[in-house]
Amino acid sequence: MSLKSRAALAHDAARLHVQGRAPYADDLPEIDGTLHAAVGLSEVAHGRLRGLDLAAVAAAPGVAAVIDAKAVPGDPNIGPVFHDEQVFAADRIEYAGQALFAVAAATQAQARRAALLGKAKVTKLKPVLDVEEALAKKSYVVADELLPVIENGWSEETLRAAPHVLSGRQLCGAQEHFYLEGQVAVAQPQEDGRMLIHSSTQNPSEIQHTLAAVLGRPISAIEVRVRRIGGGFGGKETQGCQTAAIAAILAQRTGRPVKLRLPRAVDFVLTGKRHPFLLDYRVGCDDEGRILAADFMVAADCGFSADLSLSILDRAVYHVDNAYHLPCMRVRGFPCKTNKASNTAFRGFGGPQGTLLVERAIEDVARRLGLDPLDVRRRNLYQGRQQRAHYRQKVRDNILPELVERLERDSRYRKRKEAVAAFNAGSELVKKGIALTPVKFGICFMVTFLNQGGALLNVYRDGTVACNHGGTEMGQGLFIKVAQVVAKTLGLSVDRVSCEATSTAKIPNTSATAASSGTDLNGKAAEDAALRLRERLAGLAAELSGDRAEDIVFRDNRVRAPSRSWSFAELVERAYLARLPLAAAGFYRTPKIGSDPLTRIGRPYLYYAYGAAVSEVAVDVLTGEHRLLQVDILHDVGDSINPAVDIGQIEGGYVQGLGWLTTEEMGWDAEGRMLATGPAVYKIPAAGDVPAKFTVRLWPEANREDTIGRSKAVGEPPLLLAISAWAALADAVASARGDGGMVRLDAPATPERVLTAINASAAEAPVQKVRAKRGRERQMTK
Template structure:
């Protein structure tokens, strides 16, 4: 057969890169050599302008007057854009209204955008932005979530789910505990900040290069603010330097502003926020105030639980409604609560609108029940692990407060980790060690994670893909997911390689673009590989079936005799041809070599009015054991060791999964220990630089850090029976916070539970120690 093009490598000993193999990230080499291009690295069109944001200097009040003449007259300034220049919609709220792109009147939070200036250099634009003269009528900002709740300052109505008559159980119980805790927020601190490049097209449309987890939403909002059809806006995302939820909705503002300025000037416009401004102007993980009231028996089994979660959403709804819902869904974590009420409040404060962050409210919800487990253990003089095990789903009931059955028990995983980490022997040794050391104390904790996988907004659980076969045997793949360093493109390509039986090296993944795969969902909720992997598999199966039918007919053999493997197609006893030859033959026979794929998650539904349903396709399970060493004189501490066992089903790529587990754990540890957000009483963020906001460094990694994958296929028909791995590992870090509380509790011979709100900075640890000593009457 004459070859139409030079074939790709067909060596049978070529590394295949199939599903289950530990393949390196597709851009790993480019990352470390600096060849990976991010938005700020892209070649800029001739005449590109650089934009800077003029923003408010108060948190709440009104603009009385604005003088922007000095801005217009500054060197190299080309244009100024205000609210009056917006031809379309100004409100870009992703779900509910309340997020004005620009304001000329009311100020709702510190650093709110007021205007945009464009100049011939980034430096000149930023200098010019400082020349704005704006007079305000400031008001006292409402910053306290509890005060906001008392005033009924709500972003969305409160919601609750309930099972049984817990009030009567609480009224009759002899053993009860109550507590309130404040969990701080978290800065995303992505390595690549918020950035967009907007380029006008000759048809009056706009091409947007942006660092966003949700290209379709950027497309929609840019079109709406420009007052043009969605089809005239194309958004491209090749990669992000981290997202963690901070670029799910809040990347859209900067794309919209850049597009507005590009439309006004007719020139390409780049807008990149400097780090300090980025930290001030973009939302964080929601701070929460949580409360519990539980009744339990003598063995520590919870009989009734009244749980309340209060999410500080900032000035606008953004995603707060769904995030507080997710906190409610996970307030039980891995534990069956027979009589239960879970209430969730979404309060409005004069702060930047808080937004999605890895875990999406789940971590904040889990904290309160994990605190309750530790408190129950101290109250009853039991080992916290025993209390946890006695309350697990599968050990007791199987139905969650919202009516979903927990199909897979977590006890076997916990017991496997308990044995492999030598938990019991270490617990005894730590008790002896603490008695012998007056200045240092050690703590140990094993905590589980049960995390639901799916978007809780049902229509987001869908994905598309586009697949092209070329006559040299190479393959081009595009799908709706975005790559932010997590290895999604690599996993999806492995799915296609396995489906077609070809080496991974044959597959080229192109940038996510709204003109290739339209109407996509955000890459979030740990669902990137689940959704896009299935969509890509569907496209590959369509092509595989099409070519199988063609070749079976051509050879006069049953379709079932055609087998695909290692870049070859086999039939009969000893007949074979290469994948490339098959593709060329199909082309000559006028067989289509392109296909789209589509997938929507089955089985999921939720009736919010009844607070009942199946919001999650399945649960990802995991557990971690962490050991800490605390200096009781200073509050300083170290994490000495962490053992993790994570359920990822049949791993698509063990190397990437382990990397996600390690990174998620460290990020969660940062949230619970060192990453402290501080605002002053006027609503200005003070922790707005790397000097004042402390993320974990490599030196904070436990010197003994063991991560293992739990060998158990997903019982649901997920992609190759794998499980999501993006978000669940973050909550494993609760074991560090619990271990710190365990160490402090040892000063009371484990009789009292310390008050230690996260982030548990050394100062808070020291205060918790001093508070415990006061409760003991001054006796250590």
């Protein structure tokens, strides 16, 4: 039975999810005496902290403890890479919403009311709130020598000598993770100064290591458990450390369990977002749109500290080529420091921002030359399997030309393009747009040592199997996929394998469940453990039957030798009586990868995931309001372990990308205070934003690399497919303007920005023409 034959299995907790019976960290029964915590926040974006008056906080009803920067028992630093962020602001305030102190009280309401009573003495300083200002001041979160620059055959002369030279600027905004379950941690003191933490995190080991330092304890004295989290999207890769640290410090100080759950509005202002980017390009091309030279600049708004910004910027720099072979190219990256919350990982990890830049350049080239953008894209695609990316990795598994051609044909792109043009010719108030965009997304952590995973399998006497691994389940279906891997390897039905809560006491030194690597790493580690158990049991079966071990078959919950067979449970019982170990540890490290951390040259990725999407939109030219009419996707997941889960990830990734590019707008006032702190003013896509015609098909080819079951990662790459919706909006804007000019459509492409783009023509704007015509019609009817 192959992995592929297991096909579309439901998420292992799907029934519990829809019934509301799946427990999350906030649902755990509270131990008697549990305290609740709340955080006091800064109201200014930048200033010197001269002192805190917390007397009223301490005297408030129910309060058991109040802590600030002076109360941290160990190392106050919680920055994951650089020590540039602390649990609480000590002497300098860096953003509005920064944690100044925390309070623990008998009830959640008492703690939150008490947190409002703290008073900070602050000397205000002028904040830097704009990435362009930070770039001009050369204000970065890391040293200049760490800034990424990659040149591949770069020549300024080649650029200037091209028949056509274009330049442009693109902005793309921040995005709130908006996980359904906010940041939450429960700290439970244990004997001898040990601490158990239940945390909503993608990165249990990061929580463990950080808390050990903050509390001044050995790493082994901290256990972090995660059964499931209600969405992460990167926002819980590093930024759960602060919530967990505050709960743990209060628990250590009081000797009582402490729960800290951030209210949605506090979560909004305290934690970081997807990095906004300022993107510049210069390209030179020939008359058919082939790009002969390209010069790219990507500047990330990192917020006040580094967090993971340098790696995120690196991925933007790596993905600025997207699906296109650019033989003469330079790309420079700048991690800009501003007085905002420290921005962090978000699904795609910089890849979407880098990809958006080259797609904008492609769009502009097509419009300058009067060509269909798809034709320009196809002429620039990677061809064959020997061409190298700008960081010198060969694109050995390239399927882009075939994949794009198939989607173009199956989606009827050319006929729909003609139909859109015909519709627009007869419609003044509504214009349609259509676009097909491809995706090439590299899979692996770019920091090489993170590409490792571990697993532990325990087989019980009734033949059931429990699996622990280092990945966390956040709704993406990791646990059911790993269970399928184990079941297939041992010849069991999936219902006989369970994946248990992730625990640092079971699997140490884990990498975050991020970079789309959860199944690749943990599935391989679990398979390794299962193969060790199978070899052990096959040896016993050979001994009992007199047959050769290599002739033993594990299938359909049975173990078959040529001369006899047993149920899996029967053979396991025999193994127990023979005193054979029925537990095995597995491990996996990704092969073939490695790149220079300073030059960024090498092979950062084991393989690429590919895809393409066609999006069709309609735009009201008077208001800029728009609607997504149809989406067709063809995406590459290799030999899918679970097509139902993969298709769900593709759909969800596209829709989340759609929100980033069209509706999810964040803003700050002149004092650096965030303007959107909840769903009333921050619009994520809802069911009504998804078109009735939404088709997802999987590319029918296994991964050429030896991944788990020859599958491919599916978490992040589909988000970039939504760039086709942004490009379709630009197509509609170009039709509305009718001047043949290039379109600058910053993201998110809200109705206001779409309307601004429509009216950006040097010629008389179509909106003005339509309004003038309406005015004449009204005069005639009077």
